Amino acid sequence: MYNKELIRNISIIAHIDHGKTTLVDRILEITSAIEQRKMHEQYLDTMDIERERGITIKATPVKVMYTADDGKTYEINIIDTPGHVDFSYEVSRSLAACEGAILLVDASQGVEAQTFANTYLALENDLEIIPVINKIDLPNANIQETISELEDLIGFTEEDCIKASGKTGEGVKEILKAIVDKIPAPSGDSGAPLKALIFDAEYDKYRGVIVHARIFEGTVRPGDKIMMFSSGETFEVTEVGIFTPELIPADSLSAGEVGYIIAGIKEVSSARIGDTITSADNPISEPLPGFREVKPMVYAGMFPGLPEYYGELRKALEKLKLNDPALVFEPENSPALGFGFRVGFLGLLHMDVVRERLEREFEIAVILTAPNVVYRVKMKNGEIVEITNPAKFPNDGEFEEVEEPYVELSIITPSEYMGNIIGFVTSEKRGEFKEVENAGKNRVVLKFIAPLSEIMFDFFDKLKAISRGFASMDYEIIGYRPSDLVKVTILVNKEVVDALSFIVHKDKEYAVAKKVVEKLKDLIPQHQFQIPIQAKSRGRIIARTDIKALRKDVLAKCYGGDITRKMKLLEKQREGKKRLREIGRVTIPQTAFLALLKIGEEDK
Template sequence: MYKRDRIRNISIIAHIDHGKTTLVDRFLDITDTVDRRNKKDQFMDSMDIERERGITIKSKPVKLNYLADDGITYEINIIDTPGHVDFNYEVSRSLAACEGAILLVDASQGVEAQTVGNTYLAIENDLELIPVLNKIDIPNANIEETLAEIVDLIGYSPEDCLQASAKTGQGVKEILEAVVKRVSPPSGMLEAPLKALIFDAIYDKYRGVVIHVRIFEGSVKAGDRIQMMASGEIFEVVEVGYFLPQMEITDSLDAGEVGYIIAVIKDVSSAKIGDTVTSANNPTDTALPGYKEAKPMVYAGMFPGMPEYYDELRKALDKFKLNDASLVFEPENSPALGFGFRVGFLGLLHMDVVRERLEREFEIACILTAPNVVYRVTLQNGEVAEITNPASFPEPGEFLRVEEPFVDLSIITPSEYMGNLIGFITSEKRGDFKAVENAGKNRVVLRFEAPLSEIMFDFFDRMKAISRGYASMDYEILGYRESDLVKVTILVNKETVDSLSFIVHVDKEYSVAKKVVDKLSELIPQHQFQIPIQAKSRGRIIARSDIKALRKDVLAKCYGGDVTRKMKLLEKQKEGKKRMREIGQVTIPQNAFLAILRIGEEE
């Protein structure tokens, strides 16, 4: 029976590894949602990679029927959110589908940068926040300080903050009670035209795209014709239902409810996250706000480990895209690596996850070249071109200006590391220091504006090293700004290797080029002839490193004898080496293509 005042739609905001999935496990236990024979830890994380890394990549909703202390059974819909900055837009859409959110903070680690970012997103969406201190049972839990940090962040009193241990179950029932009492039921007219928000979509090979929706107004049932407001496409509904957490068919989804719609949608790009679903026969006047296209921010070349697996890689990427519309790719050819693809990702974690899932789920070994951001170049004729591959970056004189994406970077750190972090970001990473704010006892928030390209390589590891693991970061894209950038081309044995080209700021041109050629000279094995590795920029060679030739001892068979005989043998060897260098092919190992990522290792 549909009673809207008994529905509660919530999300859980938490940093990576703060216990969000474990808390959902306890909710499932308390409400007996999952048969105990089928129950396993981290039940909502279905991918091996999610379990191993302690991160949520693909959000999964679940409906709980909770018998509260007042004797009423409430329907609680938990709309999960990914915890990483790469998936910021998906988080914003999940939050838009809720009326409340549990703010989960690890008592031993305190408030982290991404928690702050997502909390502000929740506040922007007018969500009722329920702050929860998790992991209070562990020996190094710092309850007083973490409570003070939460109070500083959202302005609640310490009495409003709940304390729990998702692992042992302590305090978990109190969280469900707080959800029922503090979070308001959904509003929305059942008689109004259908208005539903798509907060996720997955591809089922038998039934097509399954869209995850929150119904704001109206209702939807099998047989209805629905329209996607962004694309205008129309589909006929075949099935609607709830997540328990497995999919369970129901007669209709009504205003305030969360569930799924199956409508023979063949392509996940037809059901874009954030889009509004309405009735084709009686459409709503206005779409829900906040929809935007997910744009890749990072591009890298992806090549099969063996050239003959090109078709398998293409099929694997096609299948992967069915479940991940944010992934874009197009064919690319490299003289060194053969045929492959230029692939666009939301960020570095997204790139890492895609590569690992391709290797695990499709059993395809692939080589990824060093990633780069999207540059915007204004050519001499006034045209604006987006450069996703350093090889296609125009030569000096062919363009008027070049712009690169900048980010608003926030770092939360203990105050003792503040000076070193500011020095590192402003001097080495071209960051512009903007402000410092207090973030509780002995902790500060540092704010910078910095180029996205600078926080892609070795930034996270260096930040953790400087702060001894205590600092955490979050960033938001600000937009494009003009920069003085140049392309550095790498030549191996005087042959240009496009896949090793990179774009760098003019101030770092020589230092980075020198490090890359030195690193390549270590990674490329010796051949029978000497190999020069050169870096070329703006029409001149700016750095060089040589790989010495493997030398065979041609004098080993000479026992004494005339010196002229030895000279002839050495001369003959020299001629052979020269001829070999002219026709010799240099074998470049796979790890050399990530040399630019590894230039900071010895520092």
């Protein structure tokens, strides 16, 4: 029976591997939401990749019924959130669908950068936050230090914090009690015009798009006509229901409830995350705040392992896009790798997940070129062009300025590594140091402004090496800024190989170009003629090396005689090599091509 006062909507925010999914497992067990025979570890992680890596990629909602000490049965809707920075927009939409959040901190690791960022996201949404210190059963759990970090960074006292273990179940009942007592019931009028937030969507091949929605005002029932606010598209509802986490049909969804809506929607792009659903017959005038298009920040070339699988790769990407609206792709042709696609991703983890899903779910081996960020170029005629492929970067003199995306970078680290980290970010990664804040005993939060391209490649690995694994990072895109960037073109045998172009900062062009040509020299096999490898930037050659020709010993048959005879034979050979170089083609092996792309990006 619908009673808004007995509904609680919450999210769980945590860093990767702080035990969020395990805690939900215990809540499902205690509330008997799942039959014991169906229960398994990491129940809400539906993808194999999620279970293996211990990360949440797709947020899965679930409704549980909890009988409190007052004898009343409460409906608790838990909207899980991904922990990785690549999926921060999904986190923001999940938080917008709730009145409260559980802040989960691993007692053995303390407050991490992404936990810190997501907590402030929750505070911006005016959510009631319940701090939970998890994994207290671990022998290396440092509970007191974690409490003092929460106190310094966010302002919670020891009395506010619940000590729990998602593994053993200790403290989980206290968490459920706190949800009922501290988190407010949802507001909203079930008789008002429909206003619902889309916080996720998935594609079902039989029923079309299944929209995950939180109802803020009004009621939705099968047979109702609904409208997507951003596009104005209208659909007829065929089914509504709740998540247990299996889909269970219901008669209606009213203000305050979380559930799914099926309305014969054919494309996931019609149900965009963050959009508002309203009634087609009685629409609202203002949408819910915060909707924005999810834009890819990283682009890479994707090619099938064998050229004949190009069509299959296209079909696989189209199917993946149905469940992943952030994925964008367009056809691309590379002289070295043949036909493929230029694919846009949210970040490097997103790219890695897509590649792995293609290999597992569709059994397609793919070759990914080194990724690059999106650059903005202001042309001489005032036109702004977005560059996703370095080969399409305009030549010198054709544009006025180039802009690249910048991020606000937060690093939480033990204070002893502070100097080394500041030096690393400012000198090697073109970062600008902003400020430092205290983060509990012997820990600090360092804030920088840095180019996205610099923190994408090998940044995390080097940060972990400098801090012996103790530092954690989070970043937020803050917009584009002008930058001194140049395109470096590689010429092999005096022919431009477009697919090997890369964009680099002016200060690093010579060093990177030199490494690239040296690497190519090692990787391209010798031919019958000498091969010059050159790097060209701003109209001049800035680095060069040569691959020596394979030589036949033409003097082997000269067992004496005049020196002029030997010179004649060598001259004849030289002429032949010269003619061969003019007509010969250099074959660049795939391994050389990929290794070059890697170095071109990593050393930037």
